[in-house]
Every structure is written in structure tokens, then in C-alpha cells.
Amino acid sequence: MTAIQAVYVRGHEERPDPKPHIVYRIEIQAHVRSWQMWRRYSEFVELHTELSKSTCSSPPAPLPPKNSLAILRGPFRDSSSMVEERRAGLETYLRAIISAKDDKWRECYAFRDFLGVPVGRQGTMAEASTSSKQFSSSSWLDEHLELQAKIRDIRADINKRDALSDRGDVSASHTANVQAKKKLAETLSRVRTLKQGLQELGMAAMAQGELQRRTDMVARLQDDCEKLGKMVTVTRQASRPAAAPSSRGPTNVTVAPESDRAALLSLSKPVTRVFGAKKPQETEMTRPLDDQGLVQLQNTQLEQQDSQLATLTHILQRQRHLGEAIGAELAVHNELLDELNTDVDRVGGKLISAKKQLNRLG
Numbered sequence: 252m253t254a255i256q257a258v259y260v261r262g263h264e265e266r267p268d269p270k271p272h273i274v275y276r277i278e279i280q281a282h283v284r285s286w287q288m289w290r291r292y293s294e295f296v297e298l299h300t301e302l303s304k305s306t307c308s309s310p311p312a313p314l315p316p317k318n319s320l321a322i323l324r325g326p327f328r329d330s331s332s333m334v335e336e337r338r339a340g341l342e343t344y345l346r347a348i349i350s351a352k353d354d355k356w357r358e359c360y361a362f363r364d365f366l367g368v369p370v371g372r373q374g375t376m377a378e379a380s381t382s383s384k385q386f387s388s389s390s391w392l393d394e395h396l397e398l399q400a401k402i403r404d405i406r407a408d409i410n411k412r413d414a415l416s417d418r419g420d421v422s423a424s425h426t427a428n429v430q431a432k433k434k435l436a437e438t439l440s441r442v443r444t445l446k447q448g449l450q451e452l453g454m455a456a457m458a459q460g461e462l463q464r465r466t467d468m469v470a471r472l473q474d475d476c477e478k479l480g481k482m483v484t485v486t487r488q489a490s491r492p493a494a495a496p497s498s499r500g501p502t503n504v505t506v507a508p509e510s511d512r513a514a515l516l517s518l519s520k521p522v523t524r525v526f527g528a529k530k531p532q533e534t535e536m537t538r539p540l541d542d543q544g545l546v547q548l549q550n551t552q553l554e555q556q557d558s559q560l561a562t563l564t565h566i567l568q569r570q571r572h573l574g575e576a577i578g579a580e581l582a583v584h585n586e587l588l589d590e591l592n593t594d595v596d597r598v599g600g601k602l603i604s605a606k607k608q609l610n611r612l613g
Contacts, residue, residue: 255357255368256280258349260342263334264289275338277345279366284389284586288367292317295341301361302348310356312347315340386448388457388589392582394445395468401438402475405431409482431483435476442472458592461585 257280263273274289295314303309315337348356356362386394408431415424446469453462537545 258345306355311351312344
């Protein structure tokens with residue numbers, strides 16, 4: 252359910268069959284798509300009852316009272332304020348479940364079914380192990396985005412482990428490393444499930460170009476997991492001063508030859524200012540400066556280089572953001588193209604059927 256970003260109850264509609272009643276339009280927004288569902292108030296009541304039974308606790312927000320719309324047994328035109336009040340209460344109810352810290356309500360099957368969430372968009376390991384054949388094109392992309400976020404979390408845990416190790420907090424460092432390993436094991440399982448789901452989508456006549464693109468996306472996830480696996484198995488040691496050699500036992504000390512020592516301590520060459528491997532050359536800028544002036548000039552040039560590097564970093568970050576935005580836009584367009592491809596195939600099938608009927612009539 253982490254793929255759901257927002258839920259709104261935008262409006263309502265009056266329906267006469269089987270008897271006069273009101274249905275509410277629920278809009279659900281995910282990473283790369285959005286959809287809507289129509290639900291009656293009685294269905295909200297059934298959802299509330301099922302969530303309370305399955306989780307043994309009431310949802311974080313109450314439903315609006317049932318008797319507030321008793322007037323709806325008559326004409327609808329005199330109850331617009333009551334309908335609006337109930338609509339706002341239902342929206343608050345759904346948003347409270349989506350934003351709750353405890354995910355036991357939103358992970359419940361009744362809630363996912365109520366919102367019409369595709370079966371493939373499941374977050375737990377047990378569900379992911381059995382849902383490889385139930386991914387839709389959009390839920391597959393949602394799962395990929397979730398795995399990318401999971402990998403970023405693992406990297407953050409590893410960085411936290413290294414920082415704690417540098418401070419000498421061994422216990423906390425070990426805890427962070429164990430947490431990173433657990434997340435990595437779950438991520439590896441979900442990546443395998445994602446790969447299997449892609450194979451099923453490929454057999455369902457997905458476009459070859461899109462199939463190759465998603466195969467590359469899975470390969471990058473596997474590479475990231477492999478790198479993280481090496482990082483979590485090698486714990487960085489905090490930098491400590493080297494221990495003094497023990498005085499109890501003999502030590503092997505290699506004495507440098509006299510020729511090397513003479514070459515090291517030789518003062519036969521004149522001492523001059525050296526700027527690099529080549530022979531130093533004065534310039535118009537350095538010639539009038541003394542040693543202190545040269546140091547100041549060097550600091551000024553370093554500051555200018557730092558400023559230019561900061562500007563370049565800002566430009567690269569902007570390019571990265573643009574690339575991510577373009578990638579998200581391409582994902583949306585690919586989803587639209589997949590839907591268009593499905594619609595074209597369906598219309599083509601209808602045209603073939605109609606042509607056969609016309610041939611029989613002719």
C-alpha cells in the first residue's frame with residue numbers, strides 16, 4: 252500500500268436503482284497512475300466493520316454518523332449540505348488510514364479491495380512471493396519505485412553504521428548493520444519476484460522495446476543489491492593509532508641501506524621553491540610576490556576553484572533533477588502507450604469479428 256500517495260473523495264452522484272441512493276467518487280493517486288472508485292456509504296460501513304474485526308482495533312478515524320442522512324429516504328435536493336458533510340467525513344476517514352503510522356489497516360486485503368488496488372501492488376514479502384504472476388504494467392512500475400527507495404534506505408543504514416563505527420559505538424554500529432542486512436534480504440526477494448513478474452508480462456505480449464527497458468531496470472537493481480551485499484558483509488574498522496610493538500618478544504626491524512639514507516639526507520641539490528615536477532618558472536603574477544604573497548595567491552585561487560566547483564555541482568544537480576523528471580514522464584508515456592496498444596488490439600479484434608459477420612451476411 253505504500254504505492255498509494257493520496258486519496259480524495261471528490262464528489263457524489265445520485266442513482267435511482269435498485270432504489271434511490273448516493274454513491275461517492277473516490278480518487279486514488281499512485282506513483283505513475285491514478286484511478287477512481289464509486290462506493291456507497293453502506294460499503295464504507297462494511298469496510299469499517301471488516302477492518303475492526305481483522306485487526307482487532309478500530310481504524311484511526313471514525314466514520315461519519317449513519318443517521319445524519321436519514322432524510323435521504325425522501326428527495327435528494329434538500330440534503331446537499333448533509334451530503335457534503337458526509338463526503339468530507341469519508342475523505343477524512345480514508346486519509347487517516349493512509350497516513351497512519353501503523354500500516355495494519357491499509358495492508359488489510361479488505362482495504363485494498365475497497366480502493367481497487369491491483370493485486371500485484373503488495374508490499375509484504377509473503378504476498379510478493381505469491382504475486383509474481385499478478386503484476387499489471389503499472390503495478391510493476393510502482394514496485395520498482397518502491398525497491399529503489401528500499402535500496403536508498405539500505406545505503407543510509409550502511410552510512411549510519413560507518414559513522415557509528417568511527418565514533419567507537421560498536422553496539423549501535425552492529426545494530427545498524429543487522430538492520431541493513433534484513434532490508435537487503437527482503438529487497439533481494441522482491442527483486443526476484445519483480446523479475447518473474449516481468450517474464451509474465453513479457454509473455455502477455457508486451458512491446459519488445461518496453462520489455463528490454465524494464466529488463467535493464469531489473470539488472471540495475473540486481474547490480475545495486477550485489478554491491479550493497481559486499482558492503483554489509485565488510486564492516487569498516489574505525490581508524491585507531493597503531494599499537495606499539497610489544498617489548499616481550501623480538502621484533503623484525505628492516506634497516507634501510509646506508510646508500511638510501513645518504514640519498515635521502517643529501518643536500519647537494521640547492522633548495523628552491525618547487526611548484527611541481529617541472530622546473531619552476533616565475534610569471535608576471537608571482538614575480539613581485541614574496542613567500543607570504545605566494546601563499547595568499549594560492550589561497551585565492553583555491554577559493555575561486557571551490558566557487559567554480561560549487562557552481563558546477565549546482566548545474567549537475569539540476570541536470571540530474573531534469574533527468575529524473577524526464578524519466579518519470581517517460582514512464583507515464585510508456586504506460587499510456589501500453590494502454591493504447593491494448594485498446595488497439597481490442598478494437599482490432601472487434602473489427603475482425605465484425606468483418607466475419609459481414610461476410611456471413613454477404
